[in-house]
Amino acid sequence: MLTLSSGDSPPDLHPPAVAARSGPRPSPHAIVIGSGFGGLAAAIRLGARGYRVTVLEKLDAPGGRAYVYRQDGFTFDAGPTVITAPFLFEELWALCGKRLSDDVDLRPVSPFYRIRFDDGAVFDYTGNAAAMRAEVARFAASDVPGYERFLKASEAIFKVGFEQLGDKPFDSWADMAKVVPDLLKLEGYRTVYSLACKYVKDERLRVVLTFQSLLVGGNPFATTSVYCLIAFLERRWGVHFAMGGTGSLVKGMVGLIEGQGGTVRCNTGVAEITVREPSTRGKNRSAASGVLLASGERIAADVVVSNADSATTYKNLLPAKYRKRWTDKRIERSRYSMSLFVWYFGTKRQYTDVAHHTILLGPRYRELLADIFDRKLLADDFSLYLHRPTATDPALAPEGCDAFYVLSPVPHLQSGTDWRAAAEPYRLAIQKRLSETLLPDLANQIVTSHLLTPQDFQDRLSSFRGAAFGMEPVLTQSAWFRPHNRSEEVDRLYLVGAGTHPGAGLPGVLSSARVLDAVVPHADAVGVLHAA
Numbered sequence: 001m002l003t004l005s006s007g008d009s010p011p012d013l014h015p016p017a018v019a020a021r022s023g024p025r026p027s028p029h030a031i032v033i034g035s036g037f038g039g040l041a042a043a044i045r046l047g048a049r050g051y052r053v054t055v056l057e058k059l060d061a062p063g064g065r066a067y068v069y070r071q072d073g074f075t076f077d078a079g080p081t082v083i084t085a086p087f088l089f090e091e092l093w094a095l096c097g098k099r100l101s102d103d104v105d106l107r108p109v110s111p112f113y114r115i116r117f118d119d120g121a122v123f124d125y126t127g128n129a130a131a132m133r134a135e136v137a138r139f140a141a142s143d144v145p146g147y148e149r150f151l152k153a154s155e156a157i158f159k160v161g162f163e164q165l166g167d168k169p170f171d172s173w174a175d176m177a178k179v180v181p182d183l184l185k186l187e188g189y190r191t192v193y194s195l196a197c198k199y200v201k202d203e204r205l206r207v208v209l210t211f212q213s214l215l216v217g218g219n220p221f222a223t224t225s226v227y228c229l230i231a232f233l234e235r236r237w238g239v240h241f242a243m244g245g246t247g248s249l250v251k252g253m254v255g256l257i258e259g260q261g262g263t264v265r266c267n268t269g270v271a272e273i274t275v276r277e278p279s280t281r282g283k284n285r286s287a288a289s290g291v292l293l294a295s296g297e298r299i300a301a302d303v304v305v306s307n308a309d310s311a312t313t314y315k316n317l318l319p320a321k322y323r324k325r326w327t328d329k330r331i332e333r334s335r336y337s338m339s340l341f342v343w344y345f346g347t348k349r350q351y352t353d354v355a356h357h358t359i360l361l362g363p364r365y366r367e368l369l370a371d372i373f374d375r376k377l378l379a380d381d382f383s384l385y386l387h388r389p390t391a392t393d394p395a396l397a398p399e400g401c402d403a404f405y406v407l408s409p410v411p412h413l414q415s416g417t418d419w420r421a422a423a424e425p426y427r428l429a430i431q432k433r434l435s436e437t438l439l440p441d442l443a444n445q446i447v448t449s450h451l452l453t454p455q456d457f458q459d460r461l462s463s464f465r466g467a468a469f470g471m472e473p474v475l476t477q478s479a480w481f482r483p484h485n486r487s488e489e490v491d492r493l494y495l496v497g498a499g500t501h502p503g504a505g506l507p508g509v510l511s512s513a514r515v516l517d518a519v520v521p522h523a524d525a526v527g528v529l530h531a532a
Contacts, residue, residue, distance in 0.1 A: 114357065345448065
């Protein structure tokens with residue numbers, strides 16, 4: 001375990017160089033920047049492979065976007081609330097010789113989502129095949145066969161996009177070329193919405209089959225149809241919730257890291273990734289050597305893993321002279337996901353007829369998304385995701401109360417919106433909409449409230465332009481085209497999280513940490529690499 005006080009300023013030396021003169025070589029040191037799910041998973045995997053790991057988090061508690069707010073007796077998960085592919089968490093616990101169920105109680109949620117259309121019609125989206133056929137038939141009986149074919153297409157995409165490629169590095173164009181035939185066969189050149197249109201005709205069902213891409217930051221009218229794999233992924237493993245909130249997973253993962261001898265340091269911002277110039281012994285690339293903290297402290301490392309937003313990692317943390325591909329110009333001209341306006345609130349009464357996950361659709365779908373992604377306009381109407389965790393875990397609120405958060409997709413900060421002025425009017429508009437639809441008399445029931453705006457995503461969570469999910473998952477920004485898990489710029493720098501391959505969402509960020517097993521040398525090999 002490595003713990004340094006803010007007053008310590010060790011020289012920027014690699015531990016093996018010191019060990020060669022002072023005794024047995026200590027375990028190689030890995031620094032992980034950021035304690036989101038990707039960073040925590042990376043730390044666990046590196047610890048299991050023999051590294052001493054230090055996780056650096058600028059906030060006062062771990063979790064990143066999965067931060068936990070506690071106020072007035074209510075517990076609010078700041079970010080991820082839809083847990084799919086739980087085996088990815090089980091795998092992390094198994095690496096530490098433990099079982100996930102020893103630390104975290106995952107409960108299945110049904111329906112997965114309750115989708116309420118603007119006209120009041122409701123679709124319960126579940127993992128039950130017969131129930132789903134019946135729901136589709138209620139909306140358009142003639143679309144049932146097409147829905148079944150869509151699921152088969154989703155399964156085929158899943159087998160390639162998730163099982164074969166989700167945890168594979170894309171270091172070179174040759175890696176990408178190998179998968180092009182499969183992508184063409186699976187029509188990966190289509191958008192999510194286009195693929196759904198191939199199978200179903202009813203416009204409302206097309207929405208039901210495509211809104212999930214928004215949960216990973218993608219516009220279904222632009223996102224590659226590879227993300228249609230989500231439908232089968234949810235059918236296969238279900239949608240779950242962690243009792244105590246998603247933060248209980250964060251707490252459990254921190255416990256695993258500390259059990260391995262690693263350290264998680266909060267209130268510790270990173271100012272720069274330090275770099276060692278190439279040696280004269282034939283090494284032709286610079287290599288990450290550690291970090292410089294905002295406090296002025298330097299910490300040396302054998303490898304550095306950034307779970308920070310990929311654009312922020314390159315633009316703000318790695319000096320420009322080391323960047324040939326991810327220059328400021330390229331970062332600025334790339335396309336980024338939408339941002340989010342999130343309102344956390346607690347009520348003094350319970351709304352027992354509201355599901356755990358509700359999608360509350362507005363009067364527009366395509367045009368609203370065009371406002372958000374293309375025109376960068378803050379529209380007067382909105383579609384909302386309403387999270388009521390107390391439907392599953394009443395302990396997250398005082399007795400007789402409910403905890404909620406409502407999330408509205410909004411443009412990132414290129415919209416020019418002044419959120420200091422816009423936040424409260426926008427919140428009031430959402431409150432009015434909720435009161436008219438799902439939560440009657442809401443204004444008089446609220447007892448606690450907290451807001452998160454796109455400005456907070458930029459200033460608090462270090463997301464470039466306040467984009468909540470990093471780069472937009474269009475085809476030309478996926479796989480090899482995305483910032484690589486093994487940095488293209490300097491050696492011994494690696495990226496995990498939503499901004500790298502394979503992308504956003506819990507399965508995506510956990511899989512990005514899985515990629516490290518293929519690209520980061522085992523701890524036993526690091527000494528040999530130093531001598532090279």
